[in-house]
Amino acid sequence: MVNIQKIKKYPDTILRAKCSPAEIVGDKIRSILSDMTFPMHAYNGIGLAAPQIGMDKQIVVIDIGEGPISLVNPEIVDKDGRSAIEEGCLSLPEVLVKVKRAGGIKVKALDETGREITIDAKGLLSTVIQHEVDHLNGILIIDYANFIKKEFLKRSLLKHRERRPM
Ligand SMILES: [Zn+2]
Numbered sequence: 001m002v003n004i005q006k007i008k009k010y011p012d013t014i015l016r017a018k019c020s021p022a023e024i025v026g027d028k029i030r031s032i033l034s035d036m037t038f039p040m041h042a043y044n045g046i047g048l049a050a051p052q053i054g055m056d057k058q059i060v061v062i063d064i065g066e067g068p069i070s071l072v073n074p075e076i077v078d079k080d081g082r083s084a085i086e087e088g089c090l091s092l093p094e095v096l097v098k099v100k101r102a103g104g105i106k107v108k109a110l111d112e113t114g115r116e117i118t119i120d121a122k123g124l125l126s127t128v129i130q131h132e133v134d135h136l137n138g139i140l141i142i143d144y145a146n147f148i149k150k151e152f153l154k155r156s157l158l159k160h161r162e163r164r165p166m
Contacts, residue, residue, distance in 0.1 A: 005039050005053040007090045010157050015091055016138040017056040019049075021073045025114035029059065033070045033112055036061045040068075045090045047128040049135030052091050060109075060132040064124050071109035074133055078106035083123075087131055087141050095153055097141040101130045 008014050022029050032055065040048040040061055050059040060071040081103025086096045104122045107129050111117050121129055131141070142153050 005035050007039060007043060007048075008052050008054055010092050010140065010142070012091075014051050014054050014056065015135070015140060017051055018138055019051060019056045019058045019136040022057045022059055022110075025072055025110050025112065029072060030112055032057070032059055033061060033072075037063070037068050037070075040090075043090055046124075047132045048090065049132045051135055051138075058136050060129075060136065062125070062128050062132060064128060069119075070112040071107065071129070071132070072111070072114075074107050074109035074129065074136070076105050076107050076130065076133055080104050083127060085127060087127065089131070089141050092140060092142060092153075092157060095142065095157065097145045097149070097153075099127075099131070099141055099144045101127055105129060107133075 032050065036048045036050065036053055036059065039053065040063060046064050047060065047062040050057045058073045060074055062069045062071065079102035082100065083103040084098050084100045086098050088096050103126065104120070105126045107119050107121065109117055119129070134140070142150060145153060
């Protein structure tokens with residue numbers, strides 16, 4: 001039986017944690033990666049970061065429909081161009097925020113075998129990687145909303161939480 005991890009929701013403080021780098025990529029990290037990949041698919045997400053399952057480690061999984069990608073200790077080393085698309089987040093149900101980001105990025109990380117990989121990402125993949133790396137730094141899409149929208153979102157998110165306590 002696969003254990004479906006509960007997704008941490010705003011305003012859980014773990015979502016604001018600055019994640020520390022994962023040590024050697026071994027069975028423990030691989031088990032965290034599968035604990036993350038399963039709920040990402042189960043909840044129909046295209047990316048998930050470790051704080052969203054309650055762990056302050058620099059671990060991310062992504063699947064934009066081309067198969068899962070594991071990124072351990074990801075570091076964005078180059079950015080170019082611009083993009084601004086409406087993003088959702090499994091930790092902020094029913095919220096969409098248009099986020100201005102780089103259009104393309106180069107990211108370095110370790111994969112699930114501990115090998116160093118470099119990905120040149122554009123389009124949706126680039127956006128998802130930037131979204132997930134934000135999570136590792138405690139940054140959420142709500143932080144990109146303007147003041148008025150932010151206040152509105154905070155209130156509706158807290159109401160949402162009262163309606164469905166966890
Ligand atoms: Zn998210």
